[in-house]
Amino acid sequence: MRYPPLKLRKNEDRRLRAGHLWVFSNEVDTHATPLKSFAPGQCAVITNHIGTTIGLAYVNPASLICARIISYNIKQLFDVIFFKRRLEQAFLLRSRLFAQPYYRLVYSESDLLPGLIIDRFNDTLVLQISTAGMEQKQAEILEAVDNIFSPAHIILNNKTRSRLLEGLDTFVDTIKGAPLETLPVIENNVHFEVSALAGQKTGWFYDHRLNRHRMQHYVNGMNVLDVFSYTGGWGIQAAAAGAKKVHCIESSNQACQQLLQNAERNKTQDRINIINADAFDTLAQLRQAKNRFDVIIIDPPAFIKRKKDIKQGIIAYQRINKAAMQLLSNNGILISASCSFHLSREQHLKILRDGAKQIKMQLQVIEQGHASPDHPTHPAIPETNYLSTYTVRLLT
Numbered sequence: 001m002r003y004p005p006l007k008l009r010k011n012e013d014r015r016l017r018a019g020h021l022w023v024f025s026n027e028v029d030t031h032a033t034p035l036k037s038f039a040p041g042q043c044a045v046i047t048n049h050i051g052t053t054i055g056l057a058y059v060n061p062a063s064l065i066c067a068r069i070i071s072y073n074i075k076q077l078f079d080v081i082f083f084k085r086r087l088e089q090a091f092l093l094r095s096r097l098f099a100q101p102y103y104r105l106v107y108s109e110s111d112l113l114p115g116l117i118i119d120r121f122n123d124t125l126v127l128q129i130s131t132a133g134m135e136q137k138q139a140e141i142l143e144a145v146d147n148i149f150s151p152a153h154i155i156l157n158n159k160t161r162s163r164l165l166e167g168l169d170t171f172v173d174t175i176k177g178a179p180l181e182t183l184p185v186i187e188n189n190v191h192f193e194v195s196a197l198a199g200q201k202t203g204w205f206y207d208h209r210l211n212r213h214r215m216q217h218y219v220n221g222m223n224v225l226d227v228f229s230y231t232g233g234w235g236i237q238a239a240a241a242g243a244k245k246v247h248c249i250e251s252s253n254q255a256c257q258q259l260l261q262n263a264e265r266n267k268t269q270d271r272i273n274i275i276n277a278d279a280f281d282t283l284a285q286l287r288q289a290k291n292r293f294d295v296i297i298i299d300p301p302a303f304i305k306r307k308k309d310i311k312q313g314i315i316a317y318q319r320i321n322k323a324a325m326q327l328l329s330n331n332g333i334l335i336s337a338s339c340s341f342h343l344s345r346e347q348h349l350k351i352l353r354d355g356a357k358q359i360k361m362q363l364q365v366i367e368q369g370h371a372s373p374d375h376p377t378h379p380a381i382p383e384t385n386y387l388s389t390y391t392v393r394l395l396t
Helices: 080-097 132-136 138-149 161-165 206-218 235-240 253-265 279-288 307-325 345-358
Strands: 005-007 022-024 043-047 053-059 065-071 102-107 116-121 124-129 153-158 171-176 182-187 190-195 223-227 245-249 272-275 293-298 328-338 362-369 388-395
Touching: 043 065, 053 132, 080 102, 080 138, 102 182, 102 206, 116 182, 124 138, 132 138, 138 153, 182 206, 190 235, 190 253, 206 235, 206 293, 206 328, 206 362, 206 388, 223 235, 223 279, 223 307, 235 245, 235 253, 235 272, 235 293, 245 279, 253 272, 279 307, 293 307, 307 328, 307 345, 328 345, 345 362, 345 388
Parallel strands: 005 043, 124 153, 223 245, 223 293, 245 272, 293 328
Antiparallel strands: 022 065, 043 053, 053 065, 102 116, 116 124, 153 171, 182 190, 328 388, 362 388
């Protein structure tokens, strides 16, 4: 099959030659190949300014990322066989990593399937399709998924902001099986139930699996504060690891209800104190009441979603981390996480270092964490390496 060309301007192919998969609209020679001539999701052969082919991509003229390379074979057919091969390749890694079927099965660009995320919850697969190109191939993707895994349930959780940027509608729908209210999760031998349709992202954040496992080494017999608790991923695992008391701060009523149910499921409810309130306000109130904690976990939502949010986002990270430090007991442990790609690991550490200095404490970095291995990093795409976690100790 022959695909039309999409020609780049001079010197705009360097990043792609290094392995990146994205083409930005300002990199295209729109005089030679007008973007408006392509339909959303249409395939094109990416070429440099002299016509040398780079790879095969799908195009969306309405998006800032106007094309994403999906193969270096310019004759590739995007049929069921193609998606089966990519899915089997992704599954091979996860089957080596995890004994139980709870993990991120497909991590978009890192698994060479840009615009597609699949999370596995035992016999249920939750898919997020975030681009017009993958939307065009939804039927082939679903057929490949069903052929390989034969899941009892398939859910399309297409409510991401990136779909709006692609000109797509947002929705959640059950494609196969009866609609579910909750999904099971087993992580680090702790059992959870999360919302199948109304939860954040796909319902669970598998990326912190290893960081939560490491956290368990610090909490036995300790008084723990878990900020931005969601449904208890950190807090309940802390209680299961022997924490004396875990105080969970979460602003969502629904998440608090699920957190309580998950605590009861793991028989830790007697050591879980749920605070349904704003995190910043609650930290200030706890300080005013002269509360102190041995371990504090800060895992906020992304305060920096876009470049223009960097200044205000850094201020928010500074505020929340300093407020947590002011509540730590002597030799206390702070686990500070960020899922903002635009907050570098160096900037994250600087925020912690500056916060300790402002309260006249010394900072000791004990561990540095990354996303778990079911979120592999594409070495040419820094955006896939978005998660940073620091475990630090504050010393007088």
